[in-house]
Amino acid sequence: MISAALPTLIQERRRHPSCTKAQQVRFAHESERVFARLLDLYEVEWAYEPFEFPIAWDEQGAPTKGFRPDFWLPAKQCFIELTTAEQRLVTRKNAKIRAFRALYPEFDVSVVYQRDYRELVARHGLAA
Numbered sequence: 001m002i003s004a005a006l007p008t009l010i011q012e013r014r015r016h017p018s019c020t021k022a023q024q025v026r027f028a029h030e031s032e033r034v035f036a037r038l039l040d041l042y043e044v045e046w047a048y049e050p051f052e053f054p055i056a057w058d059e060q061g062a063p064t065k066g067f068r069p070d071f072w073l074p075a076k077q078c079f080i081e082l083t084t085a086e087q088r089l090v091t092r093k094n095a096k097i098r099a100f101r102a103l104y105p106e107f108d109v110s111v112v113y114q115r116d117y118r119e120l121v122a123r124h125g126l127a128a
Helices: 006-014 030-041 091-103 114-123
Strands: 053-057 063-067 071-073 078-083 108-113
Touching: 030 071, 030 078, 030 114, 053 091, 063 091, 078 091, 091 108, 108 114
Parallel strands: 078 108
Antiparallel strands: 053 063, 071 078
């Protein structure tokens, strides 16, 4: 005899952390996975590195440098870029972000720096 509670149990298992989108995507860095887990926790729709924007070109017009923001949040129409390296090491990334903002002012990009990331993770009791 199948219990009447079985459909509810199945639904709960679908929401198990191992079934979240963050667990199914291959990330370049563990900090991105942790951030994605937070987005999943708050049921924020996201896409990981879905677009690459050219930010420099050679003489023939071929892209030579690009910027690929870490997350796209469609409901907010914004990009999120995580920068968990020490502040002194983020100069190159900041230059890419400035170029992106100058070339694509119609897109919003928010940068989450190491200090902010650590505070966010600590507040939620997650491993950094």
